[in-house]
Amino acid sequence: MGWIPENWDVGRISDYTSKIGSGSTPRGGSQIYVSSGVPFIRSQNVLNNSLLLDTDSLIPRGIHEMMKNTFVKPGDVLLNITGASIGRSCVVPKDFVEGNVNQHVCIVRTVKEKLNNHFLQIFLSSYSGQKSILTMQVGGNREGLNHSGVGSIKIPIPSxxxxxxxxxxxxxxxxxxxxxxxxxxxxxxxxxxxxxxxxxxxxxLPGFDGEWEEVSLSNIAKRVTEKKYGAK
The missing domain is CATH 1.20.5 (Single alpha-helices involved in coiled-coils or other helix-helix interfaces)
Incomplete structure (x- = not known):
């Protein structure tokens, strides 16, 4: 972890959390989206330090109830674990009501008495956090992070x-x-x-009046040249 104060601890994220898990995409994909329903959070909704909810990905309440393991709660830390946006994270706002995540977003729920959720999110977005995420990636193209990888990331823990x-x-x-x-x-x-x-x-502007005159650029320029393609 580099230099840290003597009275700070160092532990793995899994030591300070009650949940680390992602969701799944319901059968039918985007075909099941409805105009009025429960927010379905995807990686594009998780921005750096903020959650952007839209009305383009709402799922029926019945499907929401069937996906209880993917319920999102206020205060959860959401972390993108696949694709080009891997490593982006945010804290779910206090006024968030309900929603689910798909398989590209990981829910990290801290034990409040041990780890502050905003502190965790700040660490994940820091140089050290991003370096750890890069190191923990798995797969041939190294563009994925599994739950055990998230949990094994080391984090400095002050009081x-x-x-x-x-x-x-x-x-x-x-x-x-x-x-x-x-x-x-x-x-x-x-x-x-x-x-x-x-x-x-x-x-x-003050001090200027009179009419303007419209002329061609060639009439007031000494030289007008056009650069040919490939010319240096």
């Missing part, structure tokens, strides 16, 4: 109080980064609109 404090600190940073990203998107959109107005003359 529960310190786990929560670390998770809260990094969560604050995530929130700030998200807000900054949204602000940047808004600013870019506003700039694009302003460019359109300024470059068409619909909006004029």
């Amino acid at each position: 529960l109080k310190e786990q929560k404090t670390i998770a809260q600190c990094l969560s604050t940073w995530d929130t700030a980064i998200t807000k900054l990203g949204n602000l940047i998107k808004v600013k870019k959109k506003r700039k694009k609109g302003l460019m359109q107005q300024l470059l068409t003359g619909k909006k004029r």
